[in-house]
Amino acid sequence: MKLIYRASRIFLLSSFLAAVVGGLFSYFILKSIMNNEANEHLFILKENVTNYVERYDHLPQNDIFFSDSCWFTPTKHLSISQLRDTLIYDELEDEMFDYRVLSFGIQVDSSFYSAHIQKPLYETEDLSEALLISFIIIIILMVGSLLLVNYKYSIKLWKPFYTTLNKLSDFKVTNREPISYPDTDIHEFKELHQRLETLTKTVQRDYLSLKSFTENASHEMQTPLAIISTNLELLIQDDNLTSVQMEQIAELMESISKLSKLNQTLLLLTKIENRQFSETKLISLSKVISKKLFSLKPWIEQKGISLEQSIQSSILLELNPYLFDVLLNNLLSNAIKYNLNIDGIIKIKLSTTGLTVSNTGKRLSNDIKVLKQRFQKGNESQHSMGLGLSLVDEICQTYGFTFKYEYQNCCHLFRIIF
Amino acid sequence: MKLLLIEDEVALGKVIQKYLISEGYLCEWVQDVPEAEDKIGVYSYDCILVDITLPHGSGFDLIRLLKNQKSTAGIIIISAKNALDDKLMGLDLGSDDYLAKPFHLPELNSRIKAIMRRRMNEGFNFILFEEIKVVPDSMEIYVNEKPVVLTKKEFDLFMYLLSNKNRVLTKATIAEHLYGDEIDQADTFNFLYSHVKNVRKKLQDSGCQDYIQSVYGIGYKFSKD
Numbered sequence: 001m002k003l004i005y006r007a008s009r010i011f012l013l014s015s016f017l018a019a020v021v022g023g024l025f026s027y028f029i030l031k032s033i034m035n036n037e038a039n040e041h042l043f044i045l046k047e048n049v050t051n052y053v054e055r056y057d058h059l060p061q062n063d064i065f066f067s068d069s070c071w072f073t074p075t076k077h078l079s080i081s082q083l084r085d086t087l088i089y090d091e092l093e094d095e096m097f098d099y100r101v102l103s104f105g106i107q108v109d110s111s112f113y114s115a116h117i118q119k120p121l122y123e124t125e126d127l128s129e130a131l132l133i134s135f136i137i138i139i140i141l142m143v144g145s146l147l148l149v150n151y152k153y154s155i156k157l158w159k160p161f162y163t164t165l166n167k168l169s170d171f172k173v174t175n176r177e178p179i180s181y182p183d184t185d186i187h188e189f190k191e192l193h194q195r196l197e198t199l200t201k202t203v204q205r206d207y208l209s210l211k212s213f214t215e216n217a218s219h220e221m222q223t224p225l226a227i228i229s230t231n232l233e234l235l236i237q238d239d240n241l242t243s244v245q246m247e248q249i250a251e252l253m254e255s256i257s258k259l260s261k262l263n264q265t266l267l268l269l270t271k272i273e274n275r276q277f278s279e280t281k282l283i284s285l286s287k288v289i290s291k292k293l294f295s296l297k298p299w300i301e302q303k304g305i306s307l308e309q310s311i312q313s314s315i316l317l318e319l320n321p322y323l324f325d326v327l328l329n330n331l332l333s334n335a336i337k338y339n340l341n342i343d344g345i346i347k348i349k350l351s352t353t354g355l356t357v358s359n360t361g362k363r364l365s366n367d368i369k370v371l372k373q374r375f376q377k378g379n380e381s382q383h384s385m386g387l388g389l390s391l392v393d394e395i396c397q398t399y400g401f402t403f404k405y406e407y408q409n410c411c412h413l414f415r416i417i418f
Numbered sequence: 419m420k421l422l423l424i425e426d427e428v429a430l431g432k433v434i435q436k437y438l439i440s441e442g443y444l445c446e447w448v449q450d451v452p453e454a455e456d457k458i459g460v461y462s463y464d465c466i467l468v469d470i471t472l473p474h475g476s477g478f479d480l481i482r483l484l485k486n487q488k489s490t491a492g493i494i495i496i497s498a499k500n501a502l503d504d505k506l507m508g509l510d511l512g513s514d515d516y517l518a519k520p521f522h523l524p525e526l527n528s529r530i531k532a533i534m535r536r537r538m539n540e541g542f543n544f545i546l547f548e549e550i551k552v553v554p555d556s557m558e559i560y561v562n563e564k565p566v567v568l569t570k571k572e573f574d575l576f577m578y579l580l581s582n583k584n585r586v587l588t589k590a591t592i593a594e595h596l597y598g599d600e601i602d603q604a605d606t607f608n609f610l611y612s613h614v615k616n617v618r619k620k621l622q623d624s625g626c627q628d629y630i631q632s633v634y635g636i637g638y639k640f641s642k643d
Contacts, residue, residue, distance in 0.1 A: 223519070230434065231433050233524070233591070237586055246636050250635045
């Protein structure tokens with residue numbers, strides 16, 4: 001839920017609650033004030049009646065005096081005064097109306113009467129209703145306008161925040177440019193920007209130093225490796241070596257060559273990440289692929305793999321030729337290397353939309369996402385270093401291609417979408 | 419044949435020089451640009467092996483200097499920087515070959531030999547080894563003046579063995595020379611085995627003695643004895 005909706009919801013909910021409570025409260029207060037008012041009026045009338053009887057020694061006429069009606073009934077005893085509400089039928093309106101009646105005992109000479117004064121209550125009801133309605137209208141108008149203003153203003157207020165959020169989602173640790181934050185005079189946002197700036201800068205710096213460490217380490221390793229392997233090459237020329245020593249040296253040389261190959265691949269990866277292969281050429285993928293397949297033909301034949309290719313001619317792309325060569329090499333040599341030993345098939349399809357390489361083979365023990373990471377191997381193979389797919393992935397990223405993997409009908413399917 | 423090696427890494431320079439001397443070359447070795455400039459100014463060489471990253475200058479400066487002097491020496495760049503840019507720039511400046519470190523010493527040897535062959539007597543040149551005659555330019559091989567038909571890879575293999583005769587060559591060295599280092603080594607060794615077998619058979623069928631010796635666990639050696 002968006003911040004602004006939540007804030008509006010809370011605002012609406014609390015306004016509603018306040019309106020209901022406030023409305024009820026004022027309704028009852030009003031009601032009790034009117035009630036008291038009615039009673040007071042009745043008691044004043046009672047006072048008038050008593051005074052009249054005292055002055056003239058007879059009852060006033062059973063008449064309508066002032067605005068309210070008053071009548072008398074004879075009683076045996078002096079009755080106590082009492083207030084009661086009653087419904088009286090009005091013929092004119094054909095409706096029952098609420099009245100309040102004050103009855104009290106009165107003595108004229110030696111006879112007792114009960115006096116009744118009545119007062120209609122519907123006036124006060126109407127008034128309360130009118131008040132309630134106007135109250136509701138005022139509340140609705142107020143809440144509505146406040147909500148609107150608040151909503152509009154919030155959008156404006158939170159704008160720098162959302163801009164920052166968007167910029168952050170585009171943030172890549174490999175990018176060298178720092179993020180530029182929108183200008184704002186709100187203290188909290190300013191602080192947020194400062195903190196983010198420090199954080200992203202630290203992350204970028206750490207990444208760069210880690211990267212340059214790998215780069216330097218690989219670079220510094222090259223020469224010692226070259227020295228070891230060239231010395232070993234010189235050593236095997238010695239005629240006095242026994243065959244056991246020769247074998248030991250051969251093992252050494254194999255390990256050294258693995259190490260230096262690993263080193264070179266790591267260097268290559270770093271160079272691709274550093275965008276050091278920015279030079280591009282318009283190359284015909286169709287031609288390059290056919291050429292590569294031709295050079296790999298002996299290898300494919302030797303493993304008894306049948307090759308099915310559907311290569312659309314004249315597909316041109318602006319690429320770095322060396323990187324595309326690396327990509328092809330890795331994809332194709334994987335397809336050959338990890339193929340079945342009997343009845344293996346490799347299918348290659350090149351069209352305007354992309355390149356697909358699929359080969360028969362055992363299901364991989366690892367997920368492709370993991371395989372794209374460095375040093376992850378699909379199968380426990382002695383001869384692989386697990387850098388191939390990570391190279392392909394890196395190259396695809398450089399050119400904005402999508403690199404996908406699927407396992408379908410016992411086939412590994414690698415798809416590059418241009 | 420006189421070579422100048424310009425390499426600042428002492429341990430590496432030493433072993434390269436030693437190897438080349440044992441190959442029968444006259445090999446001088448300097449470690450930085452000023453020293454190299456002195457040598458180039460005074461002596462003339464058949465082939466110059468130059469590193470790119472050097473103290474007090476760059477290998478490229480030396481190549482420019484050589485070209486300004488209209489030197490006829492062959493130039494091979496040996497650089498740890500396995501970057502395409504370096505290679506292209508070096509070749510643009512007029513160097514003959516480029517070898518990325520780490521490289522195999524027999525590979526360096528065969529590159530030097532190839533350049534020397536191209537320089538010495540252009541067009542007409544062949545190599546004689548006992549009853550074998552090889553014409554590298556047209557990729558022909560004769561045993562007792564009878565032609566032997568080899569595939570391109572087989573010919574490359576034979577030339578590589580011949581260029582490094584009397585040397586033990588590891589399988590990895592030969593495989594890399596033939597297939598580059600892109601193909602998985604475990605698989606290339608199988609190829610290599612069948613290629614060697616074919617070359618042996620074809621040569622022997624033409625009445626040639628078997629000069630390709632297997633060195634158990636390591637590789638092969640092309641030798642008369």
